[in-house]
Amino acid sequence: MQKIFVIEDDENIRNLVKIALEGYGYQVLSFETAEEALELAGKEKPDLAVFDLMLPGMDGLSAIRLIRGREDEIKNIPIIVLTAKDKEYDKVVGLDGGADDYITKPFGVLELAARIRSLLRRAAEQQPVHETGKIKMGGLSVDPAAREVVMNGEPVSLTYKEYELLMYLIDNRTRVVERDELLNKLWDYSADIETRTLDIHIRTLRQKLGEEGSRYIKTIRSVGYRFVIPQENENKEN
Structure with a gap:
């Protein structure tokens, strides 16, 4: 129980x-x-x-x-x-x-x-999604087995839901993830209920990742969000 x-x-x-x-x-x-x-x-x-x-x-x-x-x-x-x-x-x-x-x-x-x-x-x-070891992307390092996140050598303390959101974006980094999908997958309630929940989590996640947070998590206007690696996208439009 x-x-x-x-x-x-x-x-x-x-x-x-x-x-x-x-x-x-x-x-x-x-x-x-x-x-x-x-x-x-x-x-x-x-x-x-x-x-x-x-x-x-x-x-x-x-x-x-x-x-x-x-x-x-x-x-x-x-x-x-x-x-x-x-x-x-x-x-x-x-x-x-x-x-x-x-x-x-x-x-x-x-x-x-x-x-x-x-x-x-x-x-x-929630299970470790990458059993081969840590994920390393630019200055961001994630250890799924320990649920630990490090940015530029500094540990980042994330809540359960912030970590889950980050991992979902990382796992789907080859595409834009729509807002409705994130709400349904991570919160299990329809997109017309408290949609600000997602906005707030995105905002706090970016803040906790520091100055580079907005470079890793891009807003795709009127669609959703996408995870990118800044070093590979310095010249692309935000």
């Missing part, structure tokens, strides 16, 4: 989410504070966590950053953030802080369950 942590200070929402997710067959541990969840994370080893951003004591964003900075397997669990703020800035901050997806309050439990299923399925299906 897959285990989910739900960290939400509103008791009504916390209980509603717990009951709903248990109805889908998950084991759910709910917490009012981030401190409580972090204290038990190593022992309970959740498969996924749902964090409210606004929490008493330690806020959700700080807690997520601590999880991503761990040295054990907990650092790579999928994380969904809940936020009452329907502003792009808060979504960017959540994703850039280490979350893999977000849902804005008020939300439906059916949507939350769908997002959870998608992230858990992708995490279970």
